[in-house]
Amino acid sequence: MSRRIALVEDEPALRDNVRDALKRYGYDVATYANRADALAAFRTRLPDLALIDIGLGDDVDGGFELCRELRALSASVPIIFLTARDSDFDIVAGLRLGADDYLTKDASLPHLAARIAALFRRSELLGSPAQAEDVMARGPLTLDSKRLVASWNGQRVDLTLTEFWMVHALARFPGHVKDRASLMRDARIVVDDSTITSHVKRIRRKFQAVDPAFDRISTVYGMGYRWGAE
Amino acid sequence: MPRLPRIALGIRAQLLLVLTVFLALPWLGYEYVRELERFLREAQESTLAGTAQAVATALHGRPRLFAAPADPIASFARDRSSEDIAVDVLPPAASPEIEQIIGGLSRTTARIWVVDRDLTVLARAGSLKRPPLDDPPAASALARGWQMLERNTLHRLYARMLDQPTEEFRDDASAQGPARGRDIDGALAGILTTDRRTTSDGKAVIVSAAHPIWIGDDVRGAVIVEETTNRVLAERNRAFERLFNIVLAALLLGSVALTLFASRLSNRIRRLRDDAEAAIDAHGRALRPLASSTAGDEIGDLSRSFSDVLARLSHYAQYQEKMASRLGHELRTPVAVVRSSLENLNAQALPQDARVYIERARGGIERLTAILTRMTEAARLEQALKDAEKERFDLAEMVGGCVEGYRTAYAQVPFEVTGVPTIVVGAPDLIAQMLDKLIANAVEFRTSGPVRVGVSLGEATARLTVANNGPRLPDTMAGRLFDSMVSMRASDAGDVPHLGLGLYIARLVAEFHGGSIRADNLEDGSGVVVTVVLPLAPIDARL
Numbered sequence: 001m002s003r004r005i006a007l008v009e010d011e012p013a014l015r016d017n018v019r020d021a022l023k024r025y026g027y028d029v030a031t032y033a034n035r036a037d038a039l040a041a042f043r044t045r046l047p048d049l050a051l052i053d054i055g056l057g058d059d060v061d062g063g064f065e066l067c068r069e070l071r072a073l074s075a076s077v078p079i080i081f082l083t084a085r086d087s088d089f090d091i092v093a094g095l096r097l098g099a100d101d102y103l104t105k106d107a108s109l110p111h112l113a114a115r116i117a118a119l120f121r122r123s124e125l126l127g128s129p130a131q132a133e134d135v136m137a138r139g140p141l142t143l144d145s146k147r148l149v150a151s152w153n154g155q156r157v158d159l160t161l162t163e164f165w166m167v168h169a170l171a172r173f174p175g176h177v178k179d180r181a182s183l184m185r186d187a188r189i190v191v192d193d194s195t196i197t198s199h200v201k202r203i204r205r206k207f208q209a210v211d212p213a214f215d216r217i218s219t220v221y222g223m224g225y226r227w228g229a230e
Numbered sequence: 231m232p233r234l235p236r237i238a239l240g241i242r243a244q245l246l247l248v249l250t251v252f253l254a255l256p257w258l259g260y261e262y263v264r265e266l267e268r269f270l271r272e273a274q275e276s277t278l279a280g281t282a283q284a285v286a287t288a289l290h291g292r293p294r295l296f297a298a299p300a301d302p303i304a305s306f307a308r309d310r311s312s313e314d315i316a317v318d319v320l321p322p323a324a325s326p327e328i329e330q331i332i333g334g335l336s337r338t339t340a341r342i343w344v345v346d347r348d349l350t351v352l353a354r355a356g357s358l359k360r361p362p363l364d365d366p367p368a369a370s371a372l373a374r375g376w377q378m379l380e381r382n383t384l385h386r387l388y389a390r391m392l393d394q395p396t397e398e399f400r401d402d403a404s405a406q407g408p409a410r411g412r413d414i415d416g417a418l419a420g421i422l423t424t425d426r427r428t429t430s431d432g433k434a435v436i437v438s439a440a441h442p443i444w445i446g447d448d449v450r451g452a453v454i455v456e457e458t459t460n461r462v463l464a465e466r467n468r469a470f471e472r473l474f475n476i477v478l479a480a481l482l483l484g485s486v487a488l489t490l491f492a493s494r495l496s497n498r499i500r501r502l503r504d505d506a507e508a509a510i511d512a513h514g515r516a517l518r519p520l521a522s523s524t525a526g527d528e529i530g531d532l533s534r535s536f537s538d539v540l541a542r543l544s545h546y547a548q549y550q551e552k553m554a555s556r557l558g559h560e561l562r563t564p565v566a567v568v569r570s571s572l573e574n575l576n577a578q579a580l581p582q583d584a585r586v587y588i589e590r591a592r593g594g595i596e597r598l599t600a601i602l603t604r605m606t607e608a609a610r611l612e613q614a615l616k617d618a619e620k621e622r623f624d625l626a627e628m629v630g631g632c633v634e635g636y637r638t639a640y641a642q643v644p645f646e647v648t649g650v651p652t653i654v655v656g657a658p659d660l661i662a663q664m665l666d667k668l669i670a671n672a673v674e675f676r677t678s679g680p681v682r683v684g685v686s687l688g689e690a691t692a693r694l695t696v697a698n699n700g701p702r703l704p705d706t707m708a709g710r711l712f713d714s715m716v717s718m719r720a721s722d723a724g725d726v727p728h729l730g731l732g733l734y735i736a737r738l739v740a741e742f743h744g745g746s747i748r749a750d751n752l753e754d755g756s757g758v759v760v761t762v763v764l765p766l767a768p769i770d771a772r773l
Contacts (some may be wrong), residue, residue, distance in 0.1 A: 011563050017570035024577055084562035089613055105566035107597050109573040131238075138260045197659045198614065221631040223638075 001027045001161075003120060006047035008038045008055045008066060009082070018051070018082075019211035021109040022116070023187055035062040039069055046074050046176040049116060052099075054083040054090060071098040078119040082112070091198070101161045118161055122148040138171045138227070141215070141216075155210045163203050170217060200225055241499070242492035249485055259473040265467040274437055274462055275424045278340065278455045282441035283422060285342060286455040288331055293445045295328055296346055318624065328353035339461060343408045343454040344443070347418060351407040352451065358436065358458050359397045384475065384643050392467050395460035399434035408454045413440035417452035420444075426459075435459045478733070498529050506536050512544075537658045550713075554731060558605035565602065569595050608731050611663070615742045618657040625652040625692050626685040632665050633683055640673050651687035652692040655767040664739035665694070667732040668760050670700035675758065691745075692766055697759035702751045710748050712737035733760075740764070 005027045009015040012033070019029045030047065032038035032057050042050075050070055056062035067079055075119030079099045083090065101115055125147040134146035140153045148164050150157045159167065170178055176222050177184070180196045200217060207214040216228045239247070289295060311569045328344050334354045344353040409412060409427065416423025417440030424439040436456050443451040502523075509520045520540050523533035572591050580588070626649030633647045665683075672681045676698040703711070712733045733747075740747040745764035752759055 011567065013567040014563065014570060017567065017574055020574050021570065021577070024574075084559055085568070089616075105562050106569075106603075109570055219658065221628045221635075221658055223631065223635040 001092060002026055002027045003048040005043075005116065006016075006032060006038060006041065007031045007055065008035070008051065009053045010034065010055070010064070011053075011114045018109065018112070022105070022113065024100055025113045025116075035059055037068045038066055042070055042073055043229070046077055049078045049080070049119060050081060051080050051082050051112075051116075054081060054085055054094065064093060067094065067097045067099055076123065080115060080119070082107075095202075096162060099160075118148060121146070122161075132162045136168070136171070138174060140211075141167075141171055143168050143171060146148075152207055152210050152214070157206050157210055159203065159206060163199060163206070166199060167227075170225060177220045177223050177226045181222060231743070240492075242489060242494045244494040245488050246485065249481075249488055252484065253480055255481070256474060259477060260470070263466055263470045263473065266469060267462060270462040270465060271437070271459065274457065274459070275426075275439065277435060278457055279422055279424055279441070279744050281340060282439040282453045282455040285332055285455070286441035286443050287445045289328065289344065289451070289453065291303040293450065295325060295352070296443075296445065299533045325352035329355070329639045340455050340457040343456070344451060345407065345414070345454065347449070348453040349407060349410060349414070349771055354407075358401055358456060361565040378423035380475075384471070384478075388467065388471055388474065392470060393463060394467065395458070395463035396433055397460065399429045399458070400431040401429065408456065411438070411440050414452055414454060416440060417454070418449055419441045420449050420526060495529070498525075502529065502533050502536065505533075506540070506600075509540050518756070549678055552609070554605040554608060557661055558602045558609070558716060559601055561598075565586070565598055565657050579582060604731060608735055611660075611735050611738055614660065617736065618655055618742070620655050622653055622655055623658050625694065625764070626650060628658050628661065629665065629683060629685050629694065632662055632669075636669050636673075636681075640669075643673050643676065644680040646680040646682045647684070648682075650687060652685050652687055653767045654692050654743070654764050656764065660739045660742065664736045664762070665696075668762075669759070672696050672758075674699040677701070677757075687766070688763065692764045693763065694762040695759055697757060699752075701758075702755060703749055703758055712747055736760075736762070 005022055007015060007022070008019065009019055009031065010033055015031050015033070016221050019031050022029045030041065032041060038052075038095055050067075052063045052066055052070075054061065054063035056066075059065075063081060063083065067081070072076060075098075079100075081090075081094045081099050082103045082105065083094075083102075084105050094102050100119055103112060103115060134144055136143045136145065142151050143164070144150075145168060148161060150164055150167055166183060167184060169183055174229075183196060183229060200219075204214065204217055207216070218226050218228055220226055272601075325344070332342050332344065332353055339356070339358075341356040341358050342354065343351060345351055411425050411427055413423045413425035416425075420442045422439065422441045424437065426435055426437045428435050436458055438454055438456040440452045440454045442449040443453060505520050520533070520537040523530040525533070568591070571613065572588055572595065576588055577583075629649060630647060633645050636643075637645055669683070677700045679699040680696040682695070684697075685694075686693045686695070737747050742760050743764050745762060747760065747762045749758055749760045751757075
């Protein structure tokens with residue numbers, strides 16, 4: 001049975017293009033143009049994953065509202081924001097409302113498909129036991145690249161996909177400086193430098209929430225970031 | 231710059247200048263008093279003539295009074311006329327009867343002579359001199375003070391301007407009888423005649439009227455009535471002084487009131503000017519709204535329209551700064567439509583020659599995306615500034631690290647870096663972003679030689695400089711380089727899009743840190759140096 005993806009997007013051309021592409025990848029896609037339609041459909045039947053645009057026509061922050069309502073219906077449905085907006089504020093707001101990832105519309109369709117696949121894999125494998133060959137351990141840090149789960153001192157750190165891949169790219173070679181370009185490549189994201197900065201800040205904060213003394217990610221000005229070796 | 235007028239007169243000075251028109255008032259008063267004096271003189275003459283006529287009427291037709299021959303006393307007086315006679319010594323009257331008749335008139339300030347045809351004095355009465363009058367002492371202390379002031383200042387001024395009547399004049403006639411003049415000749419010819427003459431010492435003017443005494447059809451003598459003009463002069467002077475006092479007081483009061491009014495006006499205008507100047511910085515950006523006045527007059531109107539203009543200016547500037555990012559956001563969705571369409575097309579089975587066009591379209595879309603990212607960078611930075619966290623760090627160390635990175639990024643460009651440890655408080659990420667922009671700019675405009683980066687200490691400030699050899703700054707760009715969407719590049723700057731946002735971003739970062747940024751030509755004209763001035767970290771900051 002193919003997975004059902006709900007696509008909430010107000011721009012018809014883009015909506016159809018994304019739907020066609022995702023169908024090609026074998027997903028079942030239901031499209032909605034506004035918040036009311038989408039919510040009505042969610043109440044009837046939950047999708048396996050939701051792709052939501054933040055601005056829905058005149059409903060400037062409709063996507064945020066919809067995300068909150070969907071999260072209230074289900075705590076586990078993966079939600080990705082797909083939007084033209086890319087300010088830090090929107091990213092933070094979106095992730096705080098319980099979205100799993102955030103993509104700007106600059107992202108290519110294969111890129112989007114990769115994110116969706118990863119999120120499905122994560123939600124699928126979350127229950128199953130970790131395979132040793134997929135787990136990378138760096139001192140207190142363990143990264144399960146199959147289930148896309150990070151933990152610090154055995155405690156789970158709740159990272160988004162982007163954040164997970166950034167940490168993964170940094171921690172693979174401790175002590176090496178990763179410049180922003182290669183970090184973006186490794187994390188499979190299309191964002192600019194200043195967004196990388198705020199991503200790194202958020203990652204630090206998430207680790208610090210688990211361990212206030214966390215200081216492994218250091219900034220090398222003008223070059224990039226480094227995962228500090230022990 | 232508008233040309234300034236050669237003579238700059240403040241409103242106060244101008245109003246005071248206008249006030250000088252009122253200086254004509256004392257002159258008008260003077261003319262008026264002069265007219266008054268003429269009337270008084272005429273009145274005095276006719277009074278004297280009336281008196282002379284009255285006395286003469288009493289003596290008409292009484293030949294007995296004139297029968298007596300010239301007596302020795304009168305001759306005595308005439309004999310001694312050439313000698314110097316004491317002023318107060320009066321010749322004895324020759325005719326006691328006449329003396330008796332006119333005796334009753336002696337209390338007036340006039341002097342009356344009765345003479346016969348030979349000018350022998352038959353009788354005289356009264357004196358030309360009046361006892362001096364004292365000003366009554368004022369009742370209150372205030373009035374006394376005013377009197378003192380008046381006497382010491384104003385009176386001296388008036389004494390210079392006006393003839394002061396004096397009783398200290400030489401009365402030539404008192405000893406020898408009335409001076410022979412036009413009046414006596416007229417009277418002896420049978421006509422009532424008036425005359426005026428100045429005393430020999432010139433201190434007083436005497437007005438006289440002579441009336442013939444008729445005995446039958448013959449003129450047997452004359453009545454001469456004399457008086458000084460002192461009474462009229464005193465009257466005139468008093469009127470003049472009062473007028474002058476009032477005019478002076480009004481002028482004084484008027485100028486004080488006008489000065490206060492003008493001061494208030496010019497203060498308000500000056501305050502408005504200062505406010506308006508402070509509301510706009512050197513780059514023409516509105517810093518803060520002008521507090522609009524609630525005053526209902528023209529200056530209040532001016533202030534309100536200033537405030538309006540500034541608000542509109544600031545809206546426009548904001549619009550201009552936001553335009554790039556808004557445009558970027560608006561363009562993002564259609565670009566995404568094109569991109570996703572191309573990607574979907576790419577997934578179809580297409581002939582090979584069609585793929586070439588798809589690749590070209592994708593290339594175009596990539597470039598468009600790069601432009602959009604740049605356009606929204608400023609807006610994202612503004613967002614980042616809002617939640618930037620500041621920390622203490624060594625600017626020189628950070629710059630050193632960055633330059634290492636630039637050496638890799640711009641392999642063909644030599645970099646020179648100098649610096650002393652300089653602790654500042656700020657967001658190093660943002661400062662690095664600013665430095666990226668400055669370096670990118672310097673590398674682009676460099677024609678030869680190294681890009682020189684320096685960190686130095688100023689007075690309570692840190693100075694970060696980036697210098698490169700290359701073309702000088704065009705004069706027209708002065709002060710605008712750091713505005714949004716202003717670029718000094720030639721329009722054919724190659725395939726990298728330039729939106730003139732780099733230096734604007736640098737400015738945002740510098741201003742966020744409480745600093746400033748400016749670009750100057752190098753002193754030897756060989757290139758350009760951009761200087762960022764940042765405040766030093768306070769010594770005990772806990773940040």
